[in-house]
């Protein structure tokens with residue numbers, strides 16, 4: 001899986017270089033989230049969201065962000081009052097519905113052998129589908145969503161912190177650049 005991960009890192013660097021050449025500034029965290037989601041999707045279920053290339057955003061990251069926004073809105077409200085937050089709850093359910101539908105379609109294509117894992121080895125989706133009845137379709141969806149939710153923010157945050165520290169410490173940044 002390491003070559004697949006390196007490919008996503010290369011896509012991130014290419015996208016940043018493109019922005020740099022155009023003289024545009026970027027919000028690094030957003031770019032790191034794109035890379036994290038892309039890496040997890042490619043490695044776990046052989047799927048590209050085309051986060052860096054496409055002008056039209058893929059519906060999965062759009063629904064993913066909509067679910068996060070609605071969940072964060074709920075966090076501002078005491079849990080006892082959540083049942084009153086009909087709009088936020090509807091937004092979460094709608095976004096989760098979209099993501100479930102997309103994952104089901106990805107799983108169906110894999111079962112029907114229309115797609116395969118991105119690397120030589122079986123990916124998470126292959127392993128779960130091979131377990132057959134032990135892994136229900138709902139369980140497959142939940143595991144993939146857990147991977148995407150648990151993996152994207154942790155990775156993007158962990159990668160953002162060193163960038164902040166390097167920007168604040170130019171001498172260390174210069175040493176690092178010289179080293180690589």
Ligand code: HEM
Nearest residue numbers: 040044146147148149150151152153154155156157158159
């Ligand atoms: C630098 C990156 C990461 C950090 C710092 C990090 C940190 C953590 C921490 C602290 C936990 C909670 C452990 C516990 O309470 O027992 C956790 C759980 C988890 N992480 Fe990560 N993680 C990272 C990347 C990832 C990635 C890339 C994935 C998957 C692609 C992932 C998947 C998970 C899963 C599935 C759980 C368990 C969630 C649950 O069911 O509660 N993590 N991680």
